[in-house]
Every structure is written in structure tokens, then in C-alpha cells.
Amino acid sequence: MDAPVIELQRAGKVFVSSDGAKTTALDGIDLAIGRHEFVALIGPSGCGKSTLLRLVAGLLPVTSGQVSIYRQPVTEPRDEIGIVFQRPTLLPWLSVLDNVAFPVKLKTGRVDAGTRERARELVRMVGLAEFEDRLPEELSGGMQQRVGIARSLLHDPDILLMDEPFSALDALTRDEMSLELLRILRDSPKTVVFVTHSIPEALLLADKIVVMQSRPGRVREVIAVPFPRPRSLDTLMDPRFNRMANDIRAQVFTRRTGT
Known part of the structure; x- marks a missing residue:
């Protein structure tokens, strides 16, 4: 078996007020x-899903244990990681294309022709080619999130960390964005850690689901998702899909209430 890309070993985090x-x-x-591998983290609010993501990203240090990427301890943010947050935090005065290219400008002070063409390719990849000169306020919420995903892929990261990226979207747009993400990852495979409160979203996207408990956050169960790839809207209609979603929901609710 190949060595894991991401490994947490007895990792803990304590915050001090x-x-x-x-x-x-x-x-x-x-x-x-x-x-x-695409791994989804689910569990009740306050179980530490987003904290875990930030430990992997190097945005927070561990208090105990260790987080490693390619067997190297994580002590700071790393270039092979891309991050997509709940909201894309686009700069309102920049066009779609310039928002996607912004990380390079922030890091180097300039955007060369190669970076600009890479940004243009990513804008096309996420289906926004005709909107590359638009400002964020001219886009829908789903379109803005596509820009955020494109920006996270600018430096072609090996690892993509996604913190409830579709939570602010309506149900139909959320399904559309999930399918769009599957298409993007089919064309440009990544190791993905995806935080969500939506069990159906986790089942549609992930290879395995990590169920967490709160107070303090711990891994309670790791569930392999049996549905073959590629997945589509037909996956959502599979009777096994709804049964599995209901089973996981019951487990999470039982553990949350202690019944």
C-alpha cells in the first residue's frame, strides 16, 4: 500500500481564551x-471539522500529535495545498480573470502572460469563459464559488481543502456545483478533504466519509462510499443512496443526542 498523502496521528487542538x-x-x-482520495468530514456543529482542515492546511498548529503531508510534518502553509472556503472572498473591484490570477500577484507583485493564460484556462474549466471580464457583483452565488474554485487551482495543487464551499447556495445550485466539482476533479485529479453538513452531498462526492463527534472532536467512524464513479444525478436516484443517507443521519443524530 502506498504511503498516505495526508496523515494525522493522535492529533489534538486546544484553544486557550x-x-x-x-x-x-x-x-x-x-x-x-x-x-x-476524496474524503468528506461530517458531524454536528462544533465537532472540529473546520479546525481539522486548518491543521492540515498549516493555518493552525497542533497542540498534540502530528499532521503530516507526504510524511513531512505540517508546520506552515504549503504550496501543494489549495483552499476553498465557505464564501469565495472575491475582490469586488477585480474581474473574474484578475480574481483567479490574484494569488500570484499577491505573492510576486505581478502577473505574467503564462499566469494569465493559466487563469484563463481555469475560468474556461469552470464554465465561465464568457464572464472573465465581469465583476463579482455581476455573478450569481454559484458562479462566484466557481471563481473561488478556479482560484484555488491556479498553482495546480496536489491537495484541495474545501470548507463547506456550497453551504450558502440553494439546493438546486448546490447539486449543480457538486456535479461541476466532480467534472473538474475528473479532468484534474486531486486529493480532497471536504467539510460538509450535508450527508447526501458527502455521499455524492466522497470515496469515504469521516463521521465525527463533538466535545471534544473525535473520529467515530469511517464509512466507505460504495457508489461507482463517474457519478451523476442518477446516483442521487439510486434507492441505496437514500437508504445509506438515512442510516448515516440516524447514526449522527443518535451520537449527538446520546440516545
Whole structure:
């Protein structure tokens, strides 16, 4: 078996408030994620899903244990990681194309012809070629999130971390964006860690689902998703899909309430 791309070994995170009070957000997380594997994190609010993502991203240090990427401890943000947040945080005065190219301008102070062409290719990939000169306010929420995804892919990262990227969208747009993400990853495979509160979304997208418990956040179960790829709207109509979603929902609810 190949070595995991991402590995958490007894990883924990404790936050200390200004008055010295301690809150254990994560405790004893063991998790291994393989190359080009899509892993969804689900669980109740406050279970540490987003904190876990930030540990992997190098945006937060671990308090205990270790987080590794390619067997190297994570101590700071790394170039092989792209991040997509809940909201795309686009710069309102820049065009779609310039927003996608912005990370390079921020890092180097300039955007060369090669970077601009790469940004243009990504805008085409996410289906926004005719909107590359538009400002963010001229786009729908789903279109803005596509721009955010394109921007995260600018430096062709090996790993994509996504923190509830579709949560602000309506149900139909959310399904559309999930299918769009599957298409993008088919054309440009990545190792993905995806935080969501939506069990159907996790089942549609992921190879495995990590179910977490709260107070403190721990991994309770890792569930392999049995549906073959490529997936489509037909996957959502599979009777097994709804049964599995209901089973996972019951498990999460039972663990949350302690019944």
C-alpha cells in the first residue's frame, strides 16, 4: 500500500481564551488519506471539522500529535495545498480573470502572460469563459464559488481543502456545483478533504466519509462510499443512496443526542 498523502496521528487542538480557559476542539485524531482520495468530514456543529482542515492546511498548529503531508510534518502553509472556503472572498473591484490570477500577484507583485493564460484556462474549466471580464457583483452565488474554485487551482495543487464551499447556495445550485466539482476533479485529479453538513452531498462526492463527534472532536467512524464513479444525478436516484443517507443521519443524530 502506498504511503498516505495526508496523515494525522493522535492529533489534538486546544484553544486557550484570553482569560486562560481551555477548550479542546480535537482530541486523538487518527486519519490517513491516500492520493487522489476524496474524503468528506461530517458531524454536528462544533465537532472540529473546520479546525481539522486548518491543521492540515498549516493555518493552525497542533497542540498534540502530528499532521503530516507526504510524511513531512505540517508546520506552515504549503504550496501543494489549495483552499476553498465557505464564501469565495472575491475582490469586488477585480474581474473574474484578475480574481483567479490574484494569488500570484499577491505573492510576486505581478502577473505574467503564462499566469494569465493559466487563469484563463481555469475560468474556461469552470464554465465561465464568457464572464472573465465581469465583476463579482455581476455573478450569481454559484458562479462566484466557481471563481473561488478556479482560484484555488491556479498553482495546480496536489491537495484541495474545501470548507463547506456550497453551504450558502440553494439546493438546486448546490447539486449543480457538486456535479461541476466532480467534472473538474475528473479532468484534474486531486486529493480532497471536504467539510460538509450535508450527508447526501458527502455521499455524492466522497470515496469515504469521516463521521465525527463533538466535545471534544473525535473520529467515530469511517464509512466507505460504495457508489461507482463517474457519478451523476442518477446516483442521487439510486434507492441505496437514500437508504445509506438515512442510516448515516440516524447514526449522527443518535451520537449527538446520546440516545
